Amino acid sequence: MTRSPRVVLLGAGRRTHKLYGPWLSGAPPHQQQMTALAVVDTDLHAARTAAAVLPGAAAAHPQDLDRILHRDQPDLVVVATPDATHHDYVLQALAAGVTTLVEKPLATTTADAFALVHADARSPARLLVGHNLRFTNLHTHIRALLADGRIGTVTSADFHYTLSPSHARSYLTRWHRTRAASGGLEVTKASHHLDLLAWWLDTRPAAVTAQLQHRHYRPGTDGIPADADIHDTLRATIDYTCGTVARYTLTPDAPTEGYTCTLRGTAGTCTIRYDARSGPHTVHVRTTTGREHAGTRRHIAREAGSHAGADHQMLTELTRILRHPPHSPTPFATPTAAALAVATGTAMYASSRQGQTVPVPQPPIAGGT
Helix, strand or coil: CCCCCEEEEECCCHHHHHHHHHHHHCCCCCCCCCEEEEEECCCHHHHHHHHCCCCCCEEECHHHHHHHHHHHCCCEEEECCCHHHHHHHHHHHHHCCCCEEEECCCCCCHHHHHHHHHHHHHCCCCEEEECHHHHCHHHHHHHHHHHCCCCCCEEEEEEEEECCHHHHHHHHHCHHHCHHHHCCHHHHCHHHHHHHHHHHHCCCEEEEEEEEECCCCCCCCCCCCCCCCCCCEEEEEEEECCCCEEEEEEECCCCCCEEEEEEEECCEEEEEEEECCCCCEEEEEEECCCHHHHCEEEEECCCCCCHHHHHHHHHHHHHHHHHCCCCCCCCCECHHHHHHHHHHHHHHHHHHHHCCCEECCCCCCCCCC
């Protein structure tokens, strides 16, 4: 593509102001300016504010989206709207044949997520899902380490994520606080980590046993709105089709934000410590054979930018795809992989309510990780 890619941005919220607006305008560290055609939002004032810093961009209401898509023929639609609205906007963009990037989670229900897998298969356009944690040097390093067999076949995993008090409380007070809007923390937040695990292991989730609780933030108390119906503490065991079993927890109100993950294999272990606020991250590999028997520890620097550098790396790859469509796979999550992350989260909720192990539904259309 010789001309600048033409982009329609859906959503004028926090992600647009912090990430997509600067990317579209070519502000540092982004090197190439896109052509922003329009910023679309149900709040026209917010759309005008976001569009004002993007030369030539119009502000529009969602009812104008079809007209914009067919008249202006953009190269990309970015869907950065509240989670429960992803489904309808992505369907609209794919039906118009426009390549689409949607923020994670793909959708808030399994049915909507699987519907988007179908829509992507039918559309001549491509659907990319912004599971941005795939793009950090740390996480690509872990995927390569496992693919190389450094610790053999992974038999079990323990993934423990902690949220800081301010971050945890924000989920219970903003629009995320209702399951109808966000799918609960098991979808809107945990889908990050569930996608990483399946991507690292190159496998699919098969079944989930989970318990969801209100441990720290109870609706109607201490400033938490009474209509907040999501749980703040998650515990789950996930069985994968490859035979690996993962134990996953999400705990709020912690002194640090990030995770510790230990992967145990037939030839060793790998322990990852990811700090979401400051770095560096560490990867400790201990093998049962060879020179690494005593263990090797590697520090991986925290990259500049939001989400430990993941956002900048993701947009760099997106720019490359728009200008030179690749023939090989990219780190972007496929619709199938993203749908399975949603399905795993919703299976957690179902398991907790039923008090038993439940299978993770599988999309009928085959797709990669």
